[in-house]
Amino acid sequence: MRTLINNRLVHIETFGCQMNERDSEIMAQLMAAEGYIETATPETADLIVVNTCSIRGKAEQKAMSLLGRYRKLKKRKPSLVVAVAGCVAQQEGTALLERMTHLDLVIGPQEIYRLPELVANIQGGSGQYCATIQSPAFVIPPFLPELGNGPSHKRFVTIMQGCNNFCTYCVVPYTRGREISREPADILAEVSHLAGLGVREVTLLGQNVNSYGQDRPGLPSFAELLHQVAEIPGIARLRFTTSHPKGLSEELMRCFADIPVLCPHFHLPMQSGSDAVLKRMNRKYTREEYLAKVAHLRAIRPDIAITTDIIVGFPGETEADFEATMELLEVVRYHGAFSFKYSDRPHAASAKFGDKVPEAVKSERLSRLQARQEKITFERKEKLVGTVTEVMIEGGSRNGDQWSGRTAANFIVNFTSAETFTPGQLVTVRLGEACQNSFRGTIIQHEEQPA
Numbered sequence: 018m019r020t021l022i023n024n025r026l027v028h029i030e031t032f033g034c035q036m037n038e039r040d041s042e043i044m045a046q047l048m049a050a051e052g053y054i055e056t057a058t059p060e061t062a063d064l065i066v067v068n069t070c071s072i073r074g075k076a077e078q079k080a081m082s083l084l085g086r087y088r089k090l091k092k093r094k095p096s097l098v099v100a101v102a103g104c105v106a107q108q109e110g111t112a113l114l115e116r117m118t119h120l121d122l123v124i125g126p127q128e129i130y131r132l133p134e135l136v137a138n139i140q141g142g143s144g145q146y147c148a149t150i151q152s153p154a155f156v157i158p159p160f161l162p163e164l165g166n167g168p169s170h171k172r173f174v175t176i177m178q179g180c181n182n183f184c185t186y187c188v189v190p191y192t193r194g195r196e197i198s199r200e201p202a203d204i205l206a207e208v209s210h211l212a213g214l215g216v217r218e219v220t221l222l223g224q225n226v227n228s229y230g231q232d233r234p235g236l237p238s239f240a241e242l243l244h245q246v247a248e249i250p251g252i253a254r255l256r257f258t259t260s261h262p263k264g265l266s267e268e269l270m271r272c273f274a275d276i277p278v279l280c281p282h283f284h285l286p287m288q289s290g291s292d293a294v295l296k297r298m299n300r301k302y303t304r305e306e307y308l309a310k311v312a313h314l315r316a317i318r319p320d321i322a323i324t325t326d327i328i329v330g331f332p333g334e335t336e337a338d339f340e341a342t343m344e345l346l347e348v349v350r351y352h353g354a355f356s357f358k359y360s361d362r363p364h365a366a367s368a369k370f371g372d373k374v375p376e377a378v379k380s381e382r383l384s385r386l387q388a389r390q391e392k393i394t395f396e397r398k399e400k401l402v403g404t405v406t407e408v409m410i411e412g413g414s415r416n417g418d419q420w421s422g423r424t425a426a427n428f429i430v431n432f433t434s435a436e437t438f439t440p441g442q443l444v445t446v447r448l449g450e451a452c453q454n455s456f457r458g459t460i461i462q463h464e465e466q467p468a
């Protein structure tokens with residue numbers, strides 16, 4: 018049996034997606050059970066965990082330069098344990114320990130549950146250790162989160178991990194492995210537990226939620242799972258991310274008409290508006306097929322907000338290919354888009370493609386695209402001015418009457434009220450002025466404080 022170590026401090030830095038945020042939450046809770054308290058200052062920590070992302074070159078560089086800076090801390094305090102988790106850890110493995118000798122532990126996404134044991138080994142003098150086994154037989158363990166330092170009204174719940182798609186630009190199949198669905202009973206138990214703690218909004222997480230349940234017989238489809246989660250009392254808002262356009266089923270689209278708590282927001286990564294580029298990306302859909310899905314979603318749920326991801330400067334992207342993406346923005350008129358310059362990633366097939374687009378061209382295309390999308394987002398928001406919508410309170414300013422929340426489509430709304438609200442409470446607001454990143458609104462009414 019392990020003895021409790023009191024008053025130790027852990028500092029966790031998280032890069033990347035919600036999956037990583039969620040993994041960091043798990044690691045914090047596992048270490049809390051060992052008596053560790055979270056600290057925001059790495060200088061005071063006994064354990065530092067850097068949960069890394071490898072999706073683009075920039076994300077990896079950021080994590081690496083942060084890790085480099087911890088060399089000094091380790092020198093000053095040799096008992097400090099420095100652990101690297103997440104996708105760079107899985108990708109680099111022991112090479113990371115060789116390159117950075119001040120690191121103690123490299124721990125892949127499937128191994129985070131062993132963090133306490135591995136840290137104890139290091140403290141016992143085991144020396145550097147790499148835990149990056151990735152097994153297709155891995156079972157995502159049951160987990161009942163405490164609210165800890167995170168928000169108390171909304172949480173992420175992992176429903177599956179890994180990806181089988183092999184888009185040619187993407188490192189994820191190599192860092193997160195093949196698709197593994199979590200047991201539905203564990204998912205439902207976790208959401209019920211969160212609802213019991215007062216959580217009102219849940220986002221179901223997976224690299225590609227469309228294939229939930231397809232890796233083992235007897236599991237529900239993702240749409241069936243959504244219906245089951247939506248039945249859990251106390252959950253007022255349900256979201257999910259991310260869905261690949263390819264396997265987006267009629268059954269899933271219908272959920273936006275049939276499940277009242279499912280927020281009318283769909284993140285549907287397009288990546289490029291050019292069929293030639295989509296083909297080289299191995300996305301397995303055409304522009305026309307994608308647009309048909311968008312049209313169908315809007316027919317089912319006219320107020321649905323659609324957002325996307327776009328990569329500019331994929332190898333071989335011509336000016337005409339890029340123009341096709343620009344034109345796509347005009348056709349879909351997304352509520353928002355995340356856009357990125359293509360970068361080569363280890364293992365990803367496109368790293369070996371010729372005809373790389375020069376950095377300056379990528380930058381120029383990215384800023385053209387972002388400027389256009391910003392205008393479209395703003396025009397979309399201006400169209401909503403005057404409408405009445407439900408907003409979930411996120412928080413208020415400390416000194417009183419300024420409140421902030423999110424619409425079901427995930428827009429931020431700020432409003433003034435002398436009343437007091439709690440995070441997670443639903444209020445009805447008339448949207449006033451559209452600002453760059455938010456709306457100003459006027460409160461009309463609010464529900465009773467949630468129990």
Ligand code: 5AD
Pocket residue numbers: 072073186187188286288326327328357358359360361362
């Ligand atoms: N280069 C640039 N962007 C990438 N993305 C994934 N891989 C790369 C890459 N190699 C983007 C995609 C994806 C988002 C999470 O990151 O748009 O949807």
Ligand code: SF4
Pocket residue numbers: 032033034035036037069070071072073103104188189192193
């Ligand atoms: Fe980054 Fe992708 Fe890994 Fe998430 S799964 S941390 S986005 S590389």
